[in-house]
Amino acid sequence: MEITARAPGKIILAGEHAVVHGYAAVASSINLYTVVSLRLGSEDEDTIQLQLNDVGLDFSWPVERIKELLSHLGSPFSSTPTLCSLETVKSISTLIDDQNFPDTKVGLASGVCAFLWLYTSILGFKPATVIVTSELPVGAGLGSSAAYCVALSAALLAFSDSVNLDVSQKGWLIFKETDIELLNRWALEGEKIIHGKPSGVDNSVSTFGNMIKFKSGDMARINSNMPLRVLITNTKVGRDTKALVANVSARKSRHPNAMCSVLNAIEAISDEWSAIIQSHAVDDLAENEERLGELMEMNQGLLLSIGVSHASIETVLQTTMKYKLASKLTGAGGGGCVLTLLPTQLSGAVVDKVVEELESYGFQCFTAGIGGKGVQISFETSS
Amino acid sequence: MEITARAPGKIILAGEHAVVHGYAAVASSINLYTVVSLRLGSEDEDTIQLQLNDVGLDFSWPVERIKELLSHLGSPFSSTPTLCSLETVKSISTLIDDQNFPDTKVGLASGVCAFLWLYTSILGFKPATVIVTSELPVGAGLGSSAAYCVALSAALLAFSDSVNLDVSQKGWLIFKETDIELLNRWALEGEKIIHGKPSGVDNSVSTFGNMIKFKSGDMARINSNMPLRVLITNTKVGRDTKALVANVSARKSRHPNAMCSVLNAIEAISDEWSAIIQSHAVDDLAENEERLGELMEMNQGLLLSIGVSHASIETVLQTTMKYKLASKLTGAGGGGCVLTLLPTQLSGAVVDKVVEELESYGFQCFTAGIGGKGVQISFETSS
Incomplete structure (x- = not known):
């Protein structure tokens, strides 16, 4: 079975910069998506593969190698979103170094690190192929990294024991309200690996969609009635x-x-x-x-x-x-x-x-x- | 004897539009001038002549004709700045109509009206030639009409009994503090003919120079210490x-x-x-x-x-x-x-x-x- 998750990007409608000084801002989802497909069991049965199609990067890690470096963490723990410790980041960096990461794309290494953390934390060491494509430009302020973390978390959680989904349904489904909070928390942990101290706004907009008004760390979901x-x-x-x-x-x-x-x-x-x-x-x-x-x-x-x-x-x-x-x-x-x-x-x-x-x-x-x-x-x- | 007066234009440094709503603004003089030369006794002894060099307009009124329309006002009354009544504006318009005012420059008629009001009020019906040149573009917000009224008032008052000046001095002189207030009030009367309800800022800046902070009708002269x-x-x-x-x-x-x-x-x-x-x-x-x-x-x-x-x-x-x-x-x-x-x-x-x-x-x-x-x-x- 293959699961495809898509998560939208975001824009700030009003209040950028002011929000840094404790004033309100409003962000909205946009219908441009990052799409993550996950198929359990890779062609090569003993690897976890990641394909970042838009940037032309392909990675493949032997499951044994990942276990060697990360199994002491005792994953999976899909129902408990957890900060990736600095020590674990180091272990994951070793895995990334295995892959001859191109110098010119070194800025994307943290995204790969986030992938390995989310993957192993939520699904452990099951072989799989993960393909990422996106309509969102990277580093342009449209929340591409959050959409990546959200879509990734969604696909991973869909295969985990922590989320209940009706696999017989056709078309695009949304998560239940309880499951989606968990998803958002995992996405935030991914964002932390990429951004250090994310505000949490980008992943929340990508997760919940619609619009969010935020101020001094508080977020309120608002429902737009205008197309x-x-x-x-x-x-x-x-x-x-x-x-x-x-x-x-x-x-x-x-x-x-x-x-x-x-x-x-x-x-x-x-x-x-x-x-x-x-x-x-x-x-x-x-x-x-x-x-x-x-x-x-x-x-x-x-x-x-x-x-x-x-x-x-x-x-x-x-x-x-x-x-x-x-x-x-x-x-x-x-x-x-x-x-x-x-x-x-x-x-x-x-x-x-x-x-x-x-x-x-x-x-x-x-x-x-x-x-x-x-x-x-x-x-x-x-x- | 010929008198030359020059009055500077103005710029708004800060606060335009806000000032309309009761907030402070700052205006400054600029060293671009409107220059008025006045020579008593015209070549044709019985006329008052006005030459607006920059716009290519020349006017010449027989003193008798002006007297005919305006002598009932009892001018000159140079020490008493007086509003030009609507009725008087009508009489002056007749004088302007005498001159075949070109249709394309009809916007300048109010400036000619202001001239005739200021001239006859301050100097009465003495024949003279007045030449106006200016470095200021008209209607561009640089206070050209105020500079015109101020320079005109200065030249006229210099020949009147209301102002005491030392004619033996060389170079550019400034008016005494008491005389200059009178000048500013006359200039404002001219501005009223041109603009209806001027704020008084433009003529004050042109008269006093330097900078003026103004708010809700109050003006405070401020001295710049920066070149x-x-x-x-x-x-x-x-x-x-x-x-x-x-x-x-x-x-x-x-x-x-x-x-x-x-x-x-x-x-x-x-x-x-x-x-x-x-x-x-x-x-x-x-x-x-x-x-x-x-x-x-x-x-x-x-x-x-x-x-x-x-x-x-x-x-x-x-x-x-x-x-x-x-x-x-x-x-x-x-x-x-x-x-x-x-x-x-x-x-x-x-x-x-x-x-x-x-x-x-x-x-x-x-x-x-x-x-x-x-x-x-x-x-x-x-x-």
Whole structure:
């Protein structure tokens, strides 16, 4: 039997950076997915194989070798999400070193480490083949690592004893509410290996889908009643998130009064976002889209004023402004991705034109629905 | 004897739009001038002549004709600045109609009306030739009409009985403190004819020079201790100031919390501007310039967030950003002028390059020192 799990990416709709200083932010799932397929029993019966298709990496570990390094941990313990200790990271690194990891892709090693931790913790040492594909660009702030950890945890838990699923059902299924909390906690442990100190927002959005309002570590799931569509433009300009966050803090200490008012304004925008998307006024869709567009324009101005915009972002803004479309950066800024709201009434021809113009600058464009379902799973009985 | 008066233009350094809602703003004089020369006794002894050199308009009124329409007012009353009544505006309009005013320049008629009101009120019906030239673009938010009214009032008052000046002095002179208040009040009466309900800021900056912090109708003169230089880029995109102001108010009523925080942030920036320029830390000039540049960037973001930027402004910003120079729109936005701070250490070669690039877009650039003297006057005894 093969299990396929898919987990969505995320965008920050409002409140990035402000959230670091204790103000509210709103994140949403996007219907761009990372997909993990898991088939127990590899062709070579005694190995665990991992194929990362998008980055062209293939790994294969003899089960005996993995046992040699990790069996003292006493896995599997699928119902008990556990931090991967530094010592275990070292053991796993030995396994990764076995594979002649290419230097140019060394940034992906932590993802492989997360795989081995989640795999052995949840399923122990069963031979299997795991194939990962993704529609999400890596390192662009769209939550690709969280989607990876969530989809991986979903596929692994589906084979474990900790989760009850009806394998006879067809199509994409969602987890039961109790099981999904467990899944989310495992995904967070994976994220910790990749990111050190993740906020937990990315994996929660990918797990639960829809939207999440978060502030000072608290997260509240909010249900969107609006079918919203966005254009996501990846400027492909790499960011140093830590430096950007540090620069905002420095600016805040230089100009405390102005910056506190700016952060207050951002929080007010996050509050308004969450109020609008929860309102049941489907009749006023166009009007609400206009309000959200205005909020995005306002938020972008505020992000400019805290110093996290970038020439590439401004180029995207200038382009979409020509089509009277509202845009804002999403995530850390300094490059990364820009959101553009695509009103329901906007014709496909206009979207095509905007995309064509943006791609002529070398940017990468995705259109996505937002606020959709979280992680889902499907079974295929091998015939 | 000929008298020449020159009055500077103004820029808003911080707080435009916010000031409409009761928050502080800071304006500064710029060393770009409107110059008015007045020679009593015209070549044709019985006329009052006005030459507006920059716009190619020449007017000549027989003194008898002016008397016919305005002598019932009992002028001159140079020591008593007086509102030009609607009825008098009508009489003056008849004088303007006498002159076959070109349709394409009808927007300038109010300036001619202001001239006739100020002239006859202050000097009565003495024949004279008045020549106006200006370095200030009209209608670009640089206070050209105020500079015109101030320079005009200065030249007229210099010939009146209400002001005492030492005609033997050479070079540019300033008015005595008591006389200058009178001058400013006359200039405001001229501004009222041109603008309806002027705030009084433009004429005050042009009259007193230096910088002014204003809030809810109160004005405080502040003395800059920093020799600041800016690049002013006129996008030449005409604005509808009333519509822009109305749009900000509408946005404020749609998003009251966010907008109030944004306006608070703008006021904090105005406060910081005025604190920095008054500080005596000349040693830290470069550091202070950096702080002011940061405030300009922040302010521009906030102006974007209240919705008063424009594609042409964004083009200027993108250009100056390439040279790591801080810019913000100044005045109403929606086109108009953009300020770019030129740090003292910046080489002339870089400034030339920026100007060249901006002018290639069809923009018009001025470099100007800010915070200099207000209206000045000089005498030339005809030999």
